Every structure is written in structure tokens, then in C-alpha cells.
Amino acid sequence: PxxxxxxxxxxxxxxxxKGLQQSVQALN
Structure with missing residues (x-):
């Protein structure tokens, strides 16, 4: 276990x- x-x-x-990377890409 x-x-x-x-x-x-x-x-x-x-x-x-993954979520952080997507957020960064969205900001850029």
C-alpha cells in the first residue's frame, strides 16, 4: 500500500x- x-x-x-505549464503558456 x-x-x-x-x-x-x-x-x-x-x-x-502540467497545469502550471499550461498556465504559463497561456500567459505567454
């Missing part, structure tokens, strides 16, 4: 990073 939790959090962080 612990490893699964880490993987879930990692994918969530990646989603946030």
Missing part, C-alpha cells in the same frame, strides 16, 4: 506541473 500511495502522489504532482 505504501508504494501505491507514493505512485499516486507522484502522478498528482505531475498533473499539477
Amino acid at each position: 505504501e508504494q501505491s500511495q507514493q505512485t499516486h502522489e507522484l502522478s498528482h504532482v505531475q498533473d499539477i506541473q
